[in-house]
Amino acid sequence: MKAISVQNISKNYAKVAALKGLSFEVEKGEIFGVIGPDGAGKTTLFRILTTLLLANSGKASLEGLDVVKDYKKIRQMVGYMPGRFSLYQDLTVEENLKIFATVFNTTIQENYHLIKDIYQQIEPFKKRRAGALSGGMKQKLALSCALIHKPNILFLDEPTTGVDPVSRKEFWDMLAKLKEEGITIVVSTPYMDEASLCDRIALMQGGEFLRIDTPENIMNSYKNILLSVKADQMSQLLKDLKAYQGLESCFAFGDSHHISVDKSSYLEEGDDWKIKLLKYLEYKRHRHILIEEISATVEDCFMELSEGS
Amino acid sequence: MIILLVLPIMMIILFGFGINTEVKNSKFAIYDPSNDVATQGIINKLNTSEYFTIAETVNNPSEIEQIFREGDVGFVLVFSENFYQNMLHTGEAQIQMITDGTDPNTANTLVNYAMALIGEYQRELMQISHIPFQIQPEVKLLYNPGMKGAYNTVPGVMGMVLMLICAMMTSVSIAREKELGTMEVLLVSPMKPFIIIISKMIPYFAISLINLASLLLLAVYVLHVPVNGSLVTLGLVSLLFIFVSLALGLMISTIVETQLVALLISGMVLMLPVILLSGLMFPIETMPLALQALAQVLPAKWFIEALRSVMIKGLGFSSIMKEVIVLSVMAFVLIAASFKRFKNRLE
Amino acid sequence: MKVITANNITKRFGSFTAVDNISFEVEKGEIFGFLGANGAGKTTAMRMLCGLSKPSSGSGTVAGFDISKQSEQVKANIGYMSQKFALYDDLKVWENLKLFAGIYGVPAKEIGPKTDRLLANLGFESERNTLVASLPLGWKQKLSFSAAIFHNPQVVFLDEPTGGVDPVTRRQFWELIYEAADNGITIFVTTHYMDEAEYCNRVSIMVDGRIEALDSPKNLKQQMGAQNMDEVFHQLARKAKRN
Numbered sequence: 001m002k003a004i005s006v007q008n009i010s011k012n013y014a015k016v017a018a019l020k021g022l023s024f025e026v027e028k029g030e031i032f033g034v035i036g037p038d039g040a041g042k043t044t045l046f047r048i049l050t051t052l053l054l055a056n057s058g059k060a061s062l063e064g065l066d067v068v069k070d071y072k073k074i075r076q077m078v079g080y081m082p083g084r085f086s087l088y089q090d091l092t093v094e095e096n097l098k099i100f101a102t103v104f105n106t107t108i109q110e111n112y113h114l115i116k117d118i119y120q121q122i123e124p125f126k127k128r129r130a131g132a133l134s135g136g137m138k139q140k141l142a143l144s145c146a147l148i149h150k151p152n153i154l155f156l157d158e159p160t161t162g163v164d165p166v167s168r169k170e171f172w173d174m175l176a177k178l179k180e181e182g183i184t185i186v187v188s189t190p191y192m193d194e195a196s197l198c199d200r201i202a203l204m205q206g207g208e209f210l211r212i213d214t215p216e217n218i219m220n221s222y223k224n225i226l227l228s229v230k231a232d233q234m235s236q237l238l239k240d241l242k243a244y245q246g247l248e249s250c251f252a253f254g255d256s257h258h259i260s261v262d263k264s265s266y267l268e269e270g271d272d273w274k275i276k277l278l279k280y281l282e283y284k285r286h287r288h289i290l291i292e293e294i295s296a297t298v299e300d301c302f303m304e305l306s307e308g309s
Numbered sequence: 310m311i312i313l314l315v316l317p318i319m320m321i322i323l324f325g326f327g328i329n330t331e332v333k334n335s336k337f338a339i340y341d342p343s344n345d346v347a348t349q350g351i352i353n354k355l356n357t358s359e360y361f362t363i364a365e366t367v368n369n370p371s372e373i374e375q376i377f378r379e380g381d382v383g384f385v386l387v388f389s390e391n392f393y394q395n396m397l398h399t400g401e402a403q404i405q406m407i408t409d410g411t412d413p414n415t416a417n418t419l420v421n422y423a424m425a426l427i428g429e430y431q432r433e434l435m436q437i438s439h440i441p442f443q444i445q446p447e448v449k450l451l452y453n454p455g456m457k458g459a460y461n462t463v464p465g466v467m468g469m470v471l472m473l474i475c476a477m478m479t480s481v482s483i484a485r486e487k488e489l490g491t492m493e494v495l496l497v498s499p500m501k502p503f504i505i506i507i508s509k510m511i512p513y514f515a516i517s518l519i520n521l522a523s524l525l526l527l528a529v530y531v532l533h534v535p536v537n538g539s540l541v542t543l544g545l546v547s548l549l550f551i552f553v554s555l556a557l558g559l560m561i562s563t564i565v566e567t568q569l570v571a572l573l574i575s576g577m578v579l580m581l582p583v584i585l586l587s588g589l590m591f592p593i594e595t596m597p598l599a600l601q602a603l604a605q606v607l608p609a610k611w612f613i614e615a616l617r618s619v620m621i622k623g624l625g626f627s628s629i630m631k632e633v634i635v636l637s638v639m640a641f642v643l644i645a646a647s648f649k650r651f652k653n654r655l656e
Numbered sequence: 657m658k659v660i661t662a663n664n665i666t667k668r669f670g671s672f673t674a675v676d677n678i679s680f681e682v683e684k685g686e687i688f689g690f691l692g693a694n695g696a697g698k699t700t701a702m703r704m705l706c707g708l709s710k711p712s713s714g715s716g717t718v719a720g721f722d723i724s725k726q727s728e729q730v731k732a733n734i735g736y737m738s739q740k741f742a743l744y745d746d747l748k749v750w751e752n753l754k755l756f757a758g759i760y761g762v763p764a765k766e767i768g769p770k771t772d773r774l775l776a777n778l779g780f781e782s783e784r785n786t787l788v789a790s791l792p793l794g795w796k797q798k799l800s801f802s803a804a805i806f807h808n809p810q811v812v813f814l815d816e817p818t819g820g821v822d823p824v825t826r827r828q829f830w831e832l833i834y835e836a837a838d839n840g841i842t843i844f845v846t847t848h849y850m851d852e853a854e855y856c857n858r859v860s861i862m863v864d865g866r867i868e869a870l871d872s873p874k875n876l877k878q879q880m881g882a883q884n885m886d887e888v889f890h891q892l893a894r895k896a897k898r899n
Contacts, residue, residue: 037822038793050497052655076499086490103498134695145494161820162739164693164848165886166893190820205822234855235834251827254851255873255884303823 001064003028003153003184004049009058011044018044020207021058026186026200028063031179034188035195035298036204042188043083045204046157049186050080062153076104079151081142083158089131093122093141096130097148104149114181115144118174136167143174147183154178156187160194172197192299203302210305215298222296223304224248224260225267229277231286240284244277251303256290258300319581322600335383335419336364338376343392347402347434351444352386354430360422377409377451378624383419384408400442410450412461412617420448452621459532464616467524468609469583471517471547472554477575478513479558484571487562493655502653510555517551528620537623546619546629549636550612556643557608563650583609611635657684658717659811659842660705665714667700674700676865677714682858684810687833687843689853692862693893698846699815701862705844706813707731719810732760735804735812735841739819743800745789749780752788753803760807774802778832794825801832811842818849830855853885861889863896 004026011019018041026032034042047053049060051071060067065074087096097119101108112119118140125133130141139159146154156175160168172194175185187198195201196215203210203218211218231237238257241250248260266273274291281289296304337355341348355361364382367373376382387405389395396402406423408416424446431444452460483506486492495505525543528534536543558575565571582603604610615632618624626633660682667675675697682688692698703709705718707727716723719733743752750771757767775781778798788796797817805812814833818826830852837843845856853859854873861869869876869892873885882888 037825038820040822047655052493052496054654054656072499075497078497080494080497082490082493084490086494088491089489100494103495103500105499134693136694158820162694162816162848164696164893165850165889166693166896168848169890190822192823251824252830252855254854255877299823306822306824 001028002026003030004032004060004062004186006049006060007058009045009048009055009060011041011048011053011055018207019048019055022207022209023058024202024209024212026184028184029179029182030199031175031185031187031197033195033198033201034186034204035190035192035201035302036188037190039206040204041207042204043157046080046082046155046186046188050078050155051075077152079146079149079154081146081154081156081159083161087130087138087142087145090129092127092129093133094126096141096145100145101148106149108148111148111150114147114150114178117177118147119144135163136170139163139167139171140174143171147178150181151183153184153186156185158188158190160189160191168194192297192302195298201298203298203305205302205306210302218298218301219296222301223263225263226294226296226300227259227261227274228253228256228290228292228294229259229281230256230288230290231281232288233286236284237281237286240281240286244280249303249307253299258294260300260304333359334362335360335422336381337361337419337423338365338367338373338382338385339363340367340370340373340385340387342390343388345391345393347393347396348388350434351388351404351427351430354426355386355423358426360426373407374451377407378618378622378628383415384423386423396442396444402442402444404444404446405449406446407449407451410452410460413450414461416450459528459534460621461617463524463528463532463534464613464620467521467528467547467616468550468613469580470520470524471551471612472557472579472583472609473575474517474520475513475551475554476558476561476579477572478516479510479555480561480565480571480575481568482513483509483559483562484565484568488567496653496655502651503648506559506648506651510559513558514551514555517554521547521551534620535623536620538619538625542626542629543616543619545626546612546615546633546636549633549640550608553608553612553636553640553643556640556647559647560643560650563647563652583607608636608639658682659684659686660688660716660718660844662705662716663714665701665704665711665716667697667704667709668712673865675704675711678862678865678867679714680860680867680870682811682842682844684842685837685840686858687837687845687856689856689859690844690846690862691853691859691889692846693896696862696893696896697865698862702813702815702844702846705730706734706736733810735807735809737800737804737812737814737817739816743788743796743803746787748785748787749775749791749799750784752799753806756803757806760809762807770806774806778802794821794828797821797825798829798832801829801836805836805841809841811844812836814843814845816846816848818847818852826852850884850886850889853889859885861892863892868892868895 002025006025007023009019009022010017022045034045036042044053048055049062049067051067051074054068062074062078067074088099091099097108122133122137122140125137130138133141143156143159146156160171163171168191175187176197178185198215200212200214201218202212229237229241234257238250238252241247241257241259246261246265248262250257250259261273277291278289339352341352352363356363365376367376367385370387373385373387376385385407387407389403392402404427406420408419410416427444427446435441486495525536529536557579561571561574565574611632615629618629658681662678662680665675665678666673678701690698690702700709704711704723705716707718707723707730710724710727718730721729721733723730744755747755753771753774754767757770762770775784780795780799783791783795788799791799801814801817818829821829826849833843833845847853856873858870858872859876860867869888871879876882876888877884880888880891882891
């Protein structure tokens with residue numbers, strides 16, 4: 001039995017089509033990432049799966065239970081961490097944990113082993129009001145509260161948004177550990193670099209899935225050849241690259257620029273292609289030019305797919 | 310938007326028409342052992358005026374108190390025996406006006422109007438018969454001989470406070486969960502919606518019990534308002550009203566999405582009419598019929614009346630049956646409707 | 657010319673020191689990245705520079721005005737783009753521009769032509785009359801930035817401007833930033849995207865209220881033996897006690 005099975009789910013709000021006929025499945029114990037920017041429809045999808053919203057059409061089931069008919073049973077076995085840290089701001093860390101344990105008819109002790117690693121980091125602050133915690137700590141507390149009843153499936157809606165990179169990395173380390181407990185985890189994020197930490201991902205934009213596969217497969221299926229280009233004057237370099245003929249795309253990527261070239265034409269020319277580019281850039285007076293082939297990241301793939309759609 | 314535009318209009322209507330200290334067709338009863346020309350003359354004068362209408366004739370002084378318990382009559386006119394004869398022979402005649410002192414405002418107003426009319430009759434009679442005499446009305450107040458305003462305001466304030474705590478706080482509290490997003494998390498849990506609701510109401514129930522107790526203590530020992538009736542009856546009817554108010558708060562929370570709107574609705578739509586129409590500040594009898602009808606819909610009005618009957622008139626449970634039934638029906642309807650409306654999804 | 661100067665700025669809330677003795681300078685036309693973990697004190701520091709809150713001790717100037725004593729002039733000479741974009745959803749695109757231009761005192765007859773030029777530059781002309789509420793997020797963000805620099809301030813403060821936006825739009829946004837910097841506007845930006853840190857001329861990293869690093873991305877990477885800014889950040893932020 002699949003942990004999650006979705007068939008042709010659509011959802012409309014007034015004039016906007018938030019979800020356009022989505023279908024996918026999630027295996028038990030998987031970490032499934034829904035990667036996409038704001039407005040892609042991630043939250044709408046999550047709310048339908050956690051039985052908070054009704055889809056306009058299509059079906060979905062969690063471990064064989066239908067999200068419409070069996071919603072009561074589903075609500076007993078899922079953990080849900082919605083977009084805004086939905087904790088009780090005026091209760092302490094400890095009190096929040098207790099409330100959520102009680103709501104799920106369990107105690108903190110019963111499943112403490114699940115949250116131990118996470119909770120230990122905020123335990124020194126357990127008497128502090130949740131509203132007074134920093135973003136990273138709130139996030140750890142929210143995760144603990146969502147886990148305290150040992151859910152079968154955990155839905156985390158943008159748990160790392162607005163959090164600094166170090167806390168984000170720690171959060172994902174915690175998720176990896178949870179996998180060992182056999183909990184299915186569905187997590188959404190706008191940060192493309194977090195995609196590679198999932199078993200499978202769905203790239204989402206405008207209510208549709210651009211692709212669903214493992215991160216490796218997605219990266220390997222990058223259509224074009226990807227190269228990274230560096231020089232001393234990065235800003236000017238970008239302008240000159242954009243003016244160069246023969247590139248499929250050209251984007252800034254932090255400390256280098258990524259350019260993509262049509263595969264067949266690149267392979268035809270072989271080394272000549274890079275030499276031609278180098279000459280052009282030297283002519284444009286760039287120095288310390290570095291051009292090398294690289295493998296695509298999930299972000300590169302997302303951009304290639306979304307430009308196409 | 311609608312609230313901003315409609316509210317001022319509502320207020321003008323309520324204040325303009327509601328605060329009407331004039332008297333119209335106020336009912337009165339008579340005890341007339343003389344039944345002679347003069348008494349008939351006076352009764353007629355009052356009856357035919359636009360201010361008063363005769364409701365009952367009392368045959369026995371002991372029935373007088375009963376009439377006030379029933380609560381329909383504004384005052385009772387009591388004539389002495391051999392009224393006309395006394396007037397002719399001694400030049401003086403005595404009339405007694407007995408009014409309900411629990412509402413000093415009303416009592417005052419009625420007395421003044423009645424006295425004006427009696428004075429007119431006296432002048433007319435003097436013109437015809439050329440006999441100098443005086444009709445001296447004696448005013449007696451039942452239940453609140455000291456005309457203490459507190460007797461009237463305390464029940465009113467109690468109604469207002471309980472309504473405020475229960476309705477406003479409950480609705481705001483539930484709206485806050487919706488607004489902050491914690492409601493979302495509670496819904497995706499085994500907790501039944503009805504438990505969520507009850508748990509939001511319990512703290513305000515407890516607080517209102519404490520409020521009730523402290524208000525009563527203050528009223529009795531500091532303001533010297535009596536509790537002439539049974540405390541048990543008082544407690545029971547208060548509990549009933551608390552339920553109604555909690556249910557009202559619940560109902561409001563199913564309509565609104567944010568705390569601010571919950572506050573506005575509870576504050577404006579509930580409190581203002583309660584203050585004006587429950588008889589707290591102005592007597593209901595003097596308001597135009599339309600507003601009187603509106604007042605019937607307010608739970609606070611029934612509660613305040615019941616409170617007055619029990620606290621100040623010392624009446625028993627049987628006298629407030631009407632109020633109890635009305636409040637019970639309101640509670641039942643509100644609770645049932647709110648439960649039905651409570652959404653266990655986000656849309 | 658120094659557009660921003662900070663001298664030993666400290667901010668205390670009761671016994672808690674949110675910002676601990678920070679000092680730095682920003683040149684005209686620089687793109688200055690202001691990084692740090694949540695709770696490190698970034699927002700508090702930015703607020704002081706924008707004239708929204710007074711330092712407990714220390715001093716600073718922005719656009720030549722003292723942040724403690726001349727906060728109103730500071731506000732009039734800067735642009736500010738908050739995380740939630742702060743546009744009026746129920747107004748049209750051009751109405752928003754007009755509103756913010758008016759607030760910052762752009763002369764009335766300049767507003768029209770400037771709006772036209774700006775919309776043309778963004779490729780937005782067809783959306784002139786669209787209500788902001790119906791714009792996709794990426795466009796709202798570009799519009800918000802444009803509104804923030806409409807009055808040609810000396811410096812613009814951007815508080816996590818690219819949060820949650822799709823990758824393509826994110827880069828288009830940075831191209832707008834580059835353009836503004838080329839036109840002499842100094843950019844002060846905070847972000848959680850470490851690749852964006854690379855686009856800055858210089859970067860400062862706050863940890864526990866203090867500035868633990870302040871240099872160009874290139875130099876920082878060299879100093880710490882890191883491949884990219886992500887590693888630099890990790891090395892520094894890990895030492896934090898506040899989280």
